[in-house]
Amino acid sequence: MSGIEEKLRQIEEEASKAINSAEGMERLKEIRVSVLGKKGSLTSVLKSMKDVAPEDRPKVGKWVNDARERIETYMDETRARLEGAMLLSQLESEAIDVTLPAKKQKIGHVHPNTIALDEVERIFIGMGYEVIEGPEIEYDDYNFTKLNIPPNHPAKDEQDTFYITDEILLRTQTSPVQARIMEKGKLPIRMIAPGRVFRSDEVDATHSPSFHQIEGLVIDKGITFADLKGTLEVFAKELFGEETRTKFRPHHFPFTEPSAEMDVSCFKCGGKGCRFCKGEGWIEILGCGMVHPHVLEMCGLDPEEYGGFAFGVGLERIALLKYEIDDMRLLYDNDIRFLSQF
Ligand code: DAH
Numbered sequence: 001m002s003g004i005e006e007k008l009r010q011i012e013e014e015a016s017k018a019i020n021s022a023e024g025m026e027r028l029k030e031i032r033v034s035v036l037g038k039k040g041s042l043t044s045v046l047k048s049m050k051d052v053a054p055e056d057r058p059k060v061g062k063w064v065n066d067a068r069e070r071i072e073t074y075m076d077e078t079r080a081r082l083e084g085a086m087l088l089s090q091l092e093s094e095a096i097d098v099t100l101p102a103k104k105q106k107i108g109h110v111h112p113n114t115i116a117l118d119e120v121e122r123i124f125i126g127m128g129y130e131v132i133e134g135p136e137i138e139y140d141d142y143n144f145t146k147l148n149i150p151p152n153h154p155a156k157d158e159q160d161t162f163y164i165t166d167e168i169l170l171r172t173q174t175s176p177v178q179a180r181i182m183e184k185g186k187l188p189i190r191m192i193a194p195g196r197v198f199r200s201d202e203v204d205a206t207h208s209p210s211f212h213q214i215e216g217l218v219i220d221k222g223i224t225f226a227d228l229k230g231t232l233e234v235f236a237k238e239l240f241g242e243e244t245r246t247k248f249r250p251h252h253f254p255f256t257e258p259s260a261e262m263d264v265s266c267f268k269c270g271g272k273g274c275r276f277c278k279g280e281g282w283i284e285i286l287g288c289g290m291v292h293p294h295v296l297e298m299c300g301l302d303p304e305e306y307g308g309f310a311f312g313v314g315l316e317r318i319a320l321l322k323y324e325i326d327d328m329r330l331l332y333d334n335d336i337r338f339l340s341q342f
Contacts, residue, residue, distance in 0.1 A: 004045065004052070004060055011041045012067045019071075019078050028079055035071060042062055049093065097208035105153040109340040113212060113331060117194055118240060120214055123238045125322035127231065129216070130191045134177035140167050142176035146298045147255040162198050170198035174215035175255060178291070178310055181217065187221035187298070194315065201341075205327045212315035219291065219301065219308035224256070228288060232262055236285065239318070240267045256289020256310055267321075275323070283321065286313040 015035045022028050035042050045064055049214040052060050094244035121131055140163075143149075144156055155161070155172065162170040177193035192257075201207040218227065235248045245265040253259040264285050266277035273279040293303035318329055323330070323342050330338055 002046075006064060008042075008045060008063055008067050011035065011045070012071060014041075015071045016074060019074055021077060022082070025079065025082065026084070028075060032075060036068065042071070084210070095317045109336060109342070111322050111331070111339060112319040112342045113315055115342055116322055117196070117212075117214070117315055118319065118321075119239065120235075120313070121192065122317075123235055124192045124216070127234065128190055132177060132181060132193045133195055134171075134174065134180055134193055136171060136196050137164065138169060138171035138176050140169055142179050142312070143169060143171050143173070145169070146179040146295065147175050148292050148295050148298075149254045153254070158200075160200055162200055166194075171195075172199050173197055173312065174213040174286065175220050175310070175312060178217045178255070179217050179295070182219060182296070182301055185300060185303075188218075190218050190220075192216045203329060205329065208316075208328055208332060211328075215309040215314055216288075216313075216314045217291070219296075219306055221291075221306060223308045225290060225309070228290065231309075232286070232288060232311060236262070236264045238321070241262055243270065245271065248288075251287060251289075253287055253289055255292050255295045257292045259287070259289035262286050262288060262311075285317070285321075286311050288312070 009228045015031065018031045019028065020029060037043065042064065046061075047056055049060065092189045098131055119179050125131065139155075142151070143161075145151075149155060161172050164170070172198060174195050177191075177195070180192075181189055181191060195212065195215075196210055196311040197213050198210050201209050201259050203209070218231070222293055229246075229248065236244050236246050243265075244267060247265075248260040249263065250259040251259045262283040265271040266274060266283055267280050268274050269281065271281040288309065291308050291310050293307075296303040296306060316331060319325065319331065320328060
């Protein structure tokens with residue numbers, strides 16, 4: 001009898017000590033199993049009841065139950081204490097100091113090319129043009145043949161053009177979009193086609209193997225060179241200012257006849273000649289011309305009935321001019337300190 005009482009006291013004391021030093025819920029669970037579980041120390045005392053004299057069993061039973069109750073209560077209290085402490089430390093570690101200055105969200109900046117393109121698109125959309133895109137990987141047929149560029153033309157040289165196969169290449173100009181849209185046969189056409197083009201050029205201040213052009217095409221009945229001049233003059237004035245004057249110089253492009261290059265009066269000096277226009281007073285801005293009858297035919301249109309004009313502008317050239325940037329490479333460095341100036 002007294003042996004059992006002593007044993008219970010010992011179990012209770014050990015359990016209390018263990019509970020006391022438990023640092024987490026896992027440990028508490030282990031202690032519960034080792035004391036109160038099926039094979040636990042306290043349960044084993046109950047199992048040994050058969051050795052206790054029958055008249056003593058109620059008393060021993062009460063001792064065991066009382067000890068169990070005390071241990072459980074102590075465990076519950078300890079669990080509550082540990083949970084409280086855990087919550088407190090979590091609250092402390094996750095506390096938000098609302099007085100701290102907010103973290104600055106660093107957002108990017110619209111690229112000068114994109115600003116310039118948006119501006120060009122706005123001008124032409126205002127004149128009723130559609131904006132259309134064509135593929136950057138193009139057939140030789142669209143990039144050259146259908147634009148009246150013969151097989152022996154120097155532009156077709158591998159020195160200048162990135163070929164993928166004999167028939168497939170990276171487009172060297174946005175002009176193939178002209179052929180693609182004419183072939184669809186939905187008339188009249190009034191479109192611009194901006195996009196990336198590729199040429200096998202070394203990188204320097206004015207060249208890059210990849211740059212952007214904006215193609216323009218108008219096809220309808222009765223379109224004349226006066227429409228071309230008028231349209232491009234409006235474009236130049238909107239882009240560079242109302243006082244801008246334009247000048248058309250004869251030029252050659254295989255897919256237009258006649259062809260011209262358009263210069264604008266220098267928007268820095270107004271045409272007097274300065275460092276910006278290299279003393280010329282004029283700045284070359286685009287190529288243009290009346291669509292060649294042979295091109296119309298190859299694209300399924302009757303040159304007796306339909307005609308039109310086309311033009312091609314370098315997007316980087318516009319961005320460099322408009323924002324007075326003197327090195328094209330700056331446009332491709334993606335240095336946010338440079339980009340955020342525009
Ligand atoms: N595709 C020409 C180039 O890359 C630019 C050009 C000139 C486009 C005259 C045209 C045009 O549509 O009519 O040099």
